Amino acid sequence: MRKSERTKKIKAIKSENSIHLLSRSDKITAVAFIVMFFISLVAYWFVWHNSDFTMYTALPIMAMPFFAIGIVYYFVSRRFFAALAIVVISSLAYLVSPTSVLFIVYLLVCTEGVAQIVEIIQRFTFYRVLDTIEHVNVKKKMSLFDRGVVFIFNIPVDLDTRNLDIDRNIVRNKLPWKDMFGSILLALLFCIFLWIYMFLNPSFEMGVEGVPIYTFTIVLYLAAGVLPWTIFSSLNVRIGTEYRDFKIYSGFLETFKKMFLPAFAALIFLIGAVSASPENFFYVGVSLVMIIVMILFTSVMYYTINEMAVVNDILDNWDKFHPSTLYSDYSEEKKSSFDDGVPGTPRRNPADCFITDVKGRSH
Numbered sequence: 001m002r003k004s005e006r007t008k009k010i011k012a013i014k015s016e017n018s019i020h021l022l023s024r025s026d027k028i029t030a031v032a033f034i035v036m037f038f039i040s041l042v043a044y045w046f047v048w049h050n051s052d053f054t055m056y057t058a059l060p061i062m063a064m065p066f067f068a069i070g071i072v073y074y075f076v077s078r079r080f081f082a083a084l085a086i087v088v089i090s091s092l093a094y095l096v097s098p099t100s101v102l103f104i105v106y107l108l109v110c111t112e113g114v115a116q117i118v119e120i121i122q123r124f125t126f127y128r129v130l131d132t133i134e135h136v137n138v139k140k141k142m143s144l145f146d147r148g149v150v151f152i153f154n155i156p157v158d159l160d161t162r163n164l165d166i167d168r169n170i171v172r173n174k175l176p177w178k179d180m181f182g183s184i185l186l187a188l189l190f191c192i193f194l195w196i197y198m199f200l201n202p203s204f205e206m207g208v209e210g211v212p213i214y215t216f217t218i219v220l221y222l223a224a225g226v227l228p229w230t231i232f233s234s235l236n237v238r239i240g241t242e243y244r245d246f247k248i249y250s251g252f253l254e255t256f257k258k259m260f261l262p263a264f265a266a267l268i269f270l271i272g273a274v275s276a277s278p279e280n281f282f283y284v285g286v287s288l289v290m291i292i293v294m295i296l297f298t299s300v301m302y303y304t305i306n307e308m309a310v311v312n313d314i315l316d317n318w319d320k321f322h323p324s325t326l327y328s329d330y331s332e333e334k335k336s337s338f339d340d341g342v343p344g345t346p347r348r349n350p351a352d353c354f355i356t357d358v359k360g361r362s363h
Contacts, residue, residue, distance in 0.1 A: 066113030
């Protein structure tokens, strides 16, 4: 089924807590990914403990869920010529260097799987996260999930979060390089700690031949972890205030900026480890290049194929989630604004007033 046809069959269900944007095929894909992940995990553990593969060189097994989903979606979206081109390119690459086939598979197939998983995560989490944000600061007691959302998006405790808004008219005529660059930085932040763990682990052996292989696998999961949150930037999700709006994605970035100080200290250690061995320098250099290439390529596939389908479904259901904007316009400086100037009508009590601004999506 084509992507455009599939999105038309999504049934938005407004429950007490959220709107569900997942289609039947999305749910099947999500379940299939989870099942394949655990199967791959078991296979990875078995190969690691019963063969000559190390815990690092066996990591390509963990890329199988993305590979399988990528292959399926090439055929579901009827991109037969693209799939045929991948087969031809892989065959030619094998004649030059057998290991280069893995690069092509990761770059052209697995990244497609990552893009699909990113879309599913966005469909599953977007309205759930916004529902939590909208009510989190008016609850008497926050749940563990509420606290997690407040921490991740750096929501101020004294902010009235009920006045949520998004951009209704999204036009994507170019790639969002700023968001893509931010995703790369987040992935690099996690990789710094990963590299340090590897260099401090006595069992880590620097095998130059296997370095790009498990670097690809790690980057796939990093991309699937950092890209879903860009939807809050694409829609400019924000909390309206009397002065300056609080942008949800900016709060998300601020949370990770707090990690830059320990990351900087870790970076100093990493520089020392890299300078101590040419092999360490080679590994970090290859990892850096692979992270940039993989996330850029995944981002291009997501923004050109998946993003608008998600955005359109979110916008189509925004009025169900947030049918009106209730925003108090009262402040000490604006007391006079509640005197409507109509003769014979009483002056209104500011404490009992709000302005109802019903906004619908423009068509």
